[in-house]
Amino acid sequence: MTVTTARKMTFEEYLTYDDGTDKLYEFNDGELVEVTPATVFHNDLMMFFAFFLQSEINRSQHPYCVRVNSTEIFNGKRTRRPDVLVMTLAQKKSLGNQPDILRDPCLLVIEIVSPTCRTVDTIEKREEYAQFGIPEYWIIDFLLGTFTVLNLVNGVYIEKVYRESDLIISNVFPEISLMMRQVLESI
Numbered sequence: 001m002t003v004t005t006a007r008k009m010t011f012e013e014y015l016t017y018d019d020g021t022d023k024l025y026e027f028n029d030g031e032l033v034e035v036t037p038a039t040v041f042h043n044d045l046m047m048f049f050a051f052f053l054q055s056e057i058n059r060s061q062h063p064y065c066v067r068v069n070s071t072e073i074f075n076g077k078r079t080r081r082p083d084v085l086v087m088t089l090a091q092k093k094s095l096g097n098q099p100d101i102l103r104d105p106c107l108l109v110i111e112i113v114s115p116t117c118r119t120v121d122t123i124e125k126r127e128e129y130a131q132f133g134i135p136e137y138w139i140i141d142f143l144l145g146t147f148t149v150l151n152l153v154n155g156v157y158i159e160k161v162y163r164e165s166d167l168i169i170s171n172v173f174p175e176i177s178l179m180m181r182q183v184l185e186s187i
Contacts, residue, residue: 011074014027028077029077042083046069052178064086069083070100071085073102073106075128083110086109105132108136110139129157133152136150136152140183147162147163147180149168
């Protein structure tokens with residue numbers, strides 16, 4: 001749901017906006033777009049991926065960190081708050097004590113497709129994340145039973161779709177061992 005204000009809001013105003021509720025918003029060219037609260041199922045999946053990826057980061061000693069539905073990505077016009085993202089520790093450090101907003105591409109974003117936001121999660125964000133230069137994007141779609149890994153090549157995502165027992169291949173995490181079946185069994 002887009003919240004229309006009397007005049008378009010600046011990004012700086014967005015950073016300090018408070019409507020007195022606990023609603024979350026994304027910024028879209030001067031307008032606020034309300035973010036639908038996650039379901040229990042959605043939250044469980046976000047936590048599964050966060051734990052799984054953080055375990056892999058610890059095991060492999062990659063200089064990365066995981067964020068769950070908190071860090072926003074700002075492309076100069078709009079923000080997005082991915083379900084899960086992985087950024088470098090250098091990116092985390094560069095944020096200091098400022099708003100948790102990346103203005104440079106992170107390494108990986110994960111979106112869990114919501115039935116009410118299917119087009120946003122699978123089409124709009126795909127275009128935006130590619131334009132922003134995010135090297136890898138995972139789309140988890142339980143309605144279709146698919147785990148799609150998109151890798152950015154020359155500004156366009158090349159996708160590989162995985163199903164229940166397919167071993168998922170990631171450029172960001174080349175040593176992971178993960179199948180859609182494991183994700184399904186985790187919840």
